[in-house]
Amino acid sequence: MxxxxxxxxxxxxxxxxxxxxxxxxxxxxxxxxxxxxxxxxxxxxxxxxxxxxxxxxxxxxxxxxxxxxxxxxxxxxxxxxxxxxxxxxxxxxxxxxxxxxxxxxxxxxxxxxxxxxxxxxxxxxxxxxxxxxxxxxxxxxxxxxxxxxxxxxxxxxxxxxxxxxxxxxxxxxxxxxxxxxxxxxxxxxxxxxxxxxxxxxxxxxxxxxxxxxxxxxxxxxxxxxxxxxxxxxxxxxxxxxxxxxxxxxxRGAKIYCEVIGGGMSSDAYHMTAPHPDGIGVERVMLNCLKDAGIDASEVDAINTHGTSTPLGDVAELKAISAIFGKHANTININSTKSMTGHLLGAAGAIEAIASILAMQNSMVPPTINHTTVDENIDPSLNLTLNKAQEREVNVAMSNTFGFGGHNACVLFKKIDA
Missing domain, CATH: 3.40.47.10 (Thiolase/Chalcone synthase)
Known part of the structure; x- marks a missing residue:
């Protein structure tokens, strides 16, 4: 089918x-x-x-x-x-x-x-x-x-x-x-x-x-x-x-983008804490890429779950580095929660919209409020710190994770004819 x-x-x-x-x-x-x-x-x-x-x-x-x-x-x-x-x-x-x-x-x-x-x-x-x-x-x-x-x-x-x-x-x-x-x-x-x-x-x-x-x-x-x-x-x-x-x-509708894939996984680890090695997060991004039928090298931007918790941020970025390898350094990574806070059950929706608007406007919103480098985070990653960055975004990923180890990932792509 x-x-x-x-x-x-x-x-x-x-x-x-x-x-x-x-x-x-x-x-x-x-x-x-x-x-x-x-x-x-x-x-x-x-x-x-x-x-x-x-x-x-x-x-x-x-x-x-x-x-x-x-x-x-x-x-x-x-x-x-x-x-x-x-x-x-x-x-x-x-x-x-x-x-x-x-x-x-x-x-x-x-x-x-x-x-x-x-x-x-x-x-x-x-x-x-x-x-x-x-x-x-x-x-x-x-x-x-x-x-x-x-x-x-x-x-x-x-x-x-x-x-x-x-x-x-x-x-x-x-x-x-x-x-x-x-x-x-x-x-x-x-x-x-x-x-x-x-x-x-x-x-x-x-x-x-x-x-x-x-x-x-x-x-x-x-x-x-x-x-x-x-x-x-x-x-x-x-x-x-x-x-x-x-x-x-x-019907002649205006089209923002195509939804090309969705992935899900479970940490199966702890009620509230992420797996420290980011295993579930790695899997959800892999599942999403497989569902979309694209290579990791095609992703231009990732709106992370990025909640501003000591454990979660590190685990997610480790997972991104593991999945995307050297290409991770060319991706604009950000967390719009730095501006909106964490909307819990609504987070995935407003962050997906942020990813779509980044594609529409060729601009990745910033991760604000960053002043002190975390030695546990790879310094070669572009975290889009404190100021929006202009760039062409053809494929955008949005990550969302929940208490209970629920992981979800969605991929959006500029529409082809």
Whole structure:
């Protein structure tokens, strides 16, 4: 069976450095930090007092008051970004076969704020279980794609992938394969997360996973830097419209790029720590290259998982050196988490979008906040430090890894005729 080609025809983003695609790209190319003191709750007793929050977001600009109350922030973000992507793709909702349009969405946690608030309200009450009737529908992770499909009438495959921080990358790979196999013509995919909450920050603090550089929040996300001390929590959403190539051509769609491969693997090592030798990371990149049918020498840029953790950054770069050999020194390697923070289940989506925009604009966004060389990192690697670099990007790779050892990798290529 000959697999169908899959292209990207629409993008949408709601991030800590921009509330739409144009703003997001402007933040990326200019190396803007999205990190600041937390505004959502009082952080006096928390070890970490900062995060990469969404700025200037008013749900009532997108939903009526009644609808907004029914949606957790992670679902609001999903609805907003997916609508931007659908509009960007120019999909005619009246003519498209909605039975062949699906929604596959990633979320690592889902409605954690709703869960947190409902439990606190119950605990502070008189013991009578007076829960909000929308408690469960607001909280469950699969409600995001459910609401997207309800809004637009899409009746193809509809579900959520949950693999911690690899969730939206797994969603994109599933979407790629459904279209390749001829099951769907179009799939709305991506991911969203809104874990900047008391429970989210407190929980990650308890794991010693978050940076605690409270004196300098804007520089706290510092991948590959010797002084890095943990990741910075981010929030938001990224949406991509994946479409069968001939279907896109037939309707005269704008095409950003082709999705040429997706790979998955497991570290099978530890709940939260990466394998120190990067074995699982090596395998996921090899699997992705094999799936795409290209040689490692064809890759021009890699947007790494690069969370700014002491162990993870080193393991990933070791794996890149092992797989790409001498060619690794010619690749632009970066971590856009230095600007956006770590969006957990939405990370794969917004970083895939960053890779696509790098191809579109022949410019690789920087890894900001780097001041001190880490002696454990190969100095010959081009980590695109502190300033965007202009270059032709024909093939871009995006890596995303999650707690539990979940590894996902996606490859994008400039479209051939």
């Amino acid at each position: 000959e697999l169908k080609r899959v292209v990207v025809t629409g993008l949408g983003a709601l991030t800590p450095i921009g509330n739409n695609i144009q703003e997001y790209w402007d933040g990326l190319k200019n190396g803007r930090s999205g990190c600041a003191p937390i505004t959502y709750f009082d952080t006096e007793k928390f070890k970490t007092k900062f995060a990469c929050e969404i700025k200037n977001f008013d749900p009532l600009q997108h939903f009526d008051r009644k609808e907004a109350r029914k949606l957790d922030r992670f679902a609001q973000y999903a609805m907003v970004s997916s609508t931007e992507a659908i509009d960007d793709a120019g999909i005619d909702l009246d003519s498209v076969d909605k039975f062949r349009v699906g929604v596959i969405w990633g979320a690592g946690i889902g409605g954690i704020e709703t869960f947190q608030d409902e439990v606190i309200n119950f605990q502070e009450g008189d013991g009578t279980p007076r829960f909000n009737p929308f408690f469960i529908p607001k909280m469950i992770a699969d409600i995001a794609p459910g609401n997207i499909s309800i809004k637009h009438g899409f009746m193809g495959p509809n579900y959520t992938t949950v693999s911690a921080c690899a969730s939206s990358a797994n969603a994109m790979i599933d979407a790629l394969n459904y279209i390749r196999l001829g099951t769907c013509d179009i799939i709305v995919t991506g991911g969203s997360e809104a874990a900047v909450t008391k429970a989210g920050v407190g929980g990650f603090n308890a794991m010693h996973a978050l940076s605690t550089l409270n004196e300098s929040p804007e520089t706290a996300s510092r991948p590959f830097d010797a002084t890095r001390d943990g990741f910075v929590l981010g929030e938001g959403a990224g949406a991509l419209i994946l479409e069968e190539y001939e279907h896109a051509k037939a």
